[in-house]
Amino acid sequence: MRAEPKGEQAAAATRALNVMIVGVGGQGVLMISKALALIGQKQGLQVKQSEVHGMAKRGGAVFSHIRFGVEVWSPTIARGEADALIALEWAEGLRWIDYLRPETGVFIADTRRIVPPFACRSRRHGAPMAYARETPAEALEKVGEGFALDATAIATTLGEPRAANTVLLGVLSTSLDMPAADWLAVLDALTPPKSRAINLEAFRAGRAWAEAARDDPTLRFDAGFVPRARPADAPDMSVALVINAAWCKGCDICVKLCPERCLVLDAEQVAFLKAPHACTGCRVCEWLCPDFAIEVRTAVREAAGA
Amino acid sequence: MNEAVRTNFDIKDYLRLEMMPHFMCPGCGHGIALRCLLWAVHELGVDKNRLAVVSGIGCSGRVGAYIDANTFHTTHGRPLAFATGLKLARPDLTVVVITGDGDCLAIGGNHLIHACRRNLDITCLMLNNEVYGMTGGQVSPTTAIDRLTTTTPHGNAEPTFDACRLADAAGASFVGREVTRQAPALKSVIKAGLAHEGFAFIEVLSDCTEIYGRKNDLGESPEMILAQKSDMRPEAFGNAADEPFRPNRLRAGVLVQRDRPEYGRVYRERAAAERAKAKAKG
Structure with a gap:
């Protein structure tokens, strides 16, 4: 690592x-893991890689550990x-942030958010x-050192949003x-062959972005980034459930x-x-009540004081 | 029929409030079917005074009585026959028949096949709860095999009628099926049936919780209504000749929609031609 403090340099060498x-x-976590492992091997290093990709196809979390060195024993970090x-993915990065070496660890993240249904x-x-x-x-x-970029946007301008993983690999290469x-x-x-050109281009784009960001720390994150807030035009709905006890x-x-x-x-x-605050006004109870005893009333709530 | 979709559906506008609450058992699916029918009527903008609901005998026959429209409670198995006469005499009315599995397939089976064949512009809602509920839970033509009823204490041995295939084979120009669990989808199927010009047969899979569910250990009404969805599987709606009886896995939605001359229109055209001929003869 370039930013290694001097005292640890001897230990870091081994x-x-x-x-x-x-x-x-x-x-494409596993695709870039594989690329990274091959690059390590190309340097004449021992490489150990382990991954967890259980429910990955359903949008689940995927992580991969890659360790290289002169001699590597354990495959996990x-x-x-x-x-x-x-x-x-942004939240996945934050979830694993404590695995980074304090002070010296390099954090490279796509700011693109994939919000799971739950x-x-x-x-x-x-x-x-x-x-x-x-x-x-x-x-x-x-x-210690961080880069937060919209890699998906960079890859999209190149014509293939799926190449975001290679953009991040380009950032790592620096x-x-x-x-x-x-x-x-x-x-x-x-x-x-079909995706070779776009991957090489994405790698170069990521590397170029990182080189620029190294020179100018203000470029290391997108200052204009705002987490998605409640849409301004979202109506504030009030929901009332009217239950006709006689029916x-x-x-x-x-x-x-x-x-x-x-x-x-x-009784x-x-x-x-029981829980009026939890009611979302979805109307399932109204639709399925065979006795028409429930009526869901929704109204746009007036602004406070209005 | 007015195509404009009116919003703010309030079922109380369409009910005879002095008769509520209705007489159905707790958790009976017929109430949900009634809501979906009135919801579809509301969305199509049908005037209550132009709506005629004809019902037969049984639990389903009582459903019509709660609708604040022109309702006609007829004899067992014959609502389609009454509706045929009504629609021919008053083609301006929207005629809906509410019938049950026993009323429609057993006692009124013959009326059903001829109504399908004739293709008069009537919408027939068959509320299928697989049992004769009102008379104490006897076996019906749609009772699933091996089910316990008061007349089949050792399990039903008769094959189960698939009413949709029967209607399809008899030539109905619109056949649909939906479960009460999917109320908005059921409303859409009924709406499509009402808008269809010709005979529309809609099978509504309803639940009899008190008599049928309890005897067969199918759980309370929430369990029965939850099971409905898992029973529905997308499967091709086969030819009636391949498998005349009901498979365990059913397809829901609009199953058949075909273009056939509507009988009322054909009848009036012929009558007009005859009248013109007689007049010419002088």
């Missing part, structure tokens, strides 16, 4: 170099020992999501002491089929809205 690559299924962390905690229109809220500037404060020609040779050999026969359908589980049967076996 210990293995640890790189972690994380992302979401389908982004311990917490706090990664020299570089490449994140193909981050949507409420069905209300414009409701806040349980997705990472850190801005790139905040995230880069937590690491942090590792390996000749650029070797990286290009490995990519040339690894990628299929309810206590069949339990609304209680069991409410996606938010906000209804219960009271009289009549549907009762």
